[in-house]
Amino acid sequence: MFPQVNSQKRVRASISAPNATKVHLDLGGVKYDMKKDSNGVWTGESNPQDEGFHYYQLNIDGASVPGPGSLYFYGAGRWGSGIEIPSEDQDFFALKNVPHGLVSENIYFSKLTNSFRRCFVYTPPWRGQTIMWLQNL
Structure with missing residues (x-):
């Protein structure tokens, strides 16, 4: 299944376009030539990519x-294809069963501004310590 990411962090893409004359993999604004096989399937590979999320598209005879x-992901003002280049420290980003605090929203009247304001209170999961910050309504 395409797209693929290999161990060298290269992106490989493929598309069937038997009548096309030129196809590119466009990854981060860099176009990589793709080659057509005898069945009309085009395949191409990028240079190694940085870790993280990347938008890409295929360009078939000038049409992206x-x-x-x-x-499909929304970014840069449009929908597009995306691929994730895995990081070496994936465990850092993995979901874990750790203690979580609580964020509460409170509305109060401020004599200073003579208006109602909104306050968020974060209560950590340890010792009931409280951190508070204010946000204008």
Whole structure:
């Protein structure tokens, strides 16, 4: 299934476009040539990419199209294909069963501004310590 990311952090994409004359993988504004096989399937690979999320598209004879095997993400004012280059420290980003605090919203009247204001109170999961910050309504 495409797109793929190999161990060298290169992105590989493929699309069937038997009548196309030129196809590119456009990843981060850099266009990589793709090659057509005897079945009309174009495949191409990028240079190694930085870790993290990247938008990409395929350019078929000048028309930019999303990758058929990708989810679509909204960014840069439009929908597009995206791919994640895994990080070396993936465990850091993994969901873990850790204690969580509580954020509460309180509305109060401020004599200083003569208006109602909104206050968020964070109560950490340890010793009942409280951190408070204010936000204008």
